[in-house]
Amino acid sequence: MGTKLTSNHQAGPLSVRVIVTTALAFALIALQPIARVHAVEIQTVTSDAGIKALLVEDYTVPLIALSYSFKGGATQDIKGKEGSARLLTNMLDEGAADIESQAFQERLDDNGMKYSFSASVDSFSGSVIALKDSADESFELLRLMLNEPRFDEEPIERMKAARLNRLRSQETNPQSIAGEAFREAIFQGHPYERPADGTPETLGAISAADLEDFRKRVFARDNLIIGVVGAISADELKGVLDKVFGGLPEKAELKPVNMLEVETGKTIAIEFDTPQTNIRMALPGIRRDDPDFFAGYLVNYVLGGGAFSSRLYEEIREKRGLAYGVYSYLGTNDYAGFVGVGTATSAETTQKAIDLILAEIERMAKEGPTEEELRKAKDYIIGSYAISNLDTSGKIAGVLVAIQDADLGLDYIDRRRDYLEAVTIEDAKRVAKRLYSNPPTIVTVGKGVEAQN
DSSP, X not given: OOOOOOOOGGGSSSOOOOBOOHHHHHHHHHHSOOOOGGGOOOEEEEOTTOOEEEEEEXXXXXXXXXXXXXXXXXXGSOTTOTTHHHHHHHHTXXXXXXXXXXXXXXXXXXXXXXXXXXXXXXXXXXXXXXXXXXXXXXXXXXXXXXXXBOOOHHHHHHHHHHHHHHHHHHTTOHHHHHHHHHHHHHSTTSGGGSOTTOOHHHHHHOOHHXXXXXXXXXXXXXXXXXXXXXXXXXXXXXXXXXXXXXXSOSSOOOOOOOOOOOOOSOEEEEXXXXXXXXXXXXXXXXXXXXXXXXXXXXXHIIIIITGGGSHHIIIIIITTOOOSOEEEEEEEOSSOEEEEEEEEEEGGGHHHHHHHHHHHHHHHHHHOOOHHHHHHHHHHHHHHHHHHHSSSHHHHHHHHHHHHHTTOOTTHHHHHHHHHHTOOHHHHHHHHHHXXXXXXXXXXXXXXXXXXX
């Protein structure tokens, strides 16, 4: 019997649970194929029941990687039951049909499949990597988890307790406090404002019936995106799609979510006794389907997305040593786009760090990037894509889901370079002005800043 390894929400912002036999884990890592970008030939497969998937056949090794996503994540939590989506990620493998938790865990362990579940604010996702020889059993186990989970009282209480421990640890974590204040400041009055992990009160209120209600409303065939890579033909995949997903409801019952313009221009200072002050900033951004997305992505790389090569890193870390790291990013949620900036510095240098960040944001708005900065950003982003996203079957399956989620087209992998190269310096300067001209909302947790009305 292998060892059960668990990686869940305690390791990061998304709730993920992975079960894998130890010996097989190393085999899976070693066997997942290194993809060649030009070898990714994508097929559209439609099952007899009308379930669609994108497929890349690859018989290099006897593995099948399947990724899937249902639209509707934590935004679909019932008010007062926040945390339902992420608790559900922990419950799907805790027994199914007439098989109780321990017996089901043993069956999963014996099969050796690698699987995960995760819930973001906008989607509920999962993945499976299975050996070809045991794929039938792997897909049957996945079918049971998605269609017939048990939600017995003992595992529910056990998973609630684990999540409550994490919530309690966050109460004294300045990064977590800053993240909560940041979310409440920029998403005020929107479902994104609500805590995806829940609170002690809302977690306590979630019942088995609530979990089943979420599953039935969100897990549906019209709400489903699938990507598959590996040793499986289109005809074989059709049978798998109907077997695993064919029993789900035809239509999802999602609560409507409104578009949102993020709040800016606020200063929120939370006094907290900590050696370093955590700093977050936010500006209005762009969504993934915006025509300016690629220009915005390149400009953000120059400002703070380029890690060791960005302007913010140069000014804050290299020249002055005010922080170990500083970053910016494009937040591209389904219903709101924003630019995020973050760092941490000592209380004595908090205002100086804020002033330097604001100066760089203002400079970017007025001047945009240089020709050289734009060229370097293009070169890195183009060159790193295959290594970061196409080097394993599991990652390619995830890309196939992302392509469908953002409606990018089957030729996106081939055309992505062209989209980036098409961004001119004039485009970059125009989008820099669009993104960085507004006064940001500033959130600090620690010492060194006073709140402003």
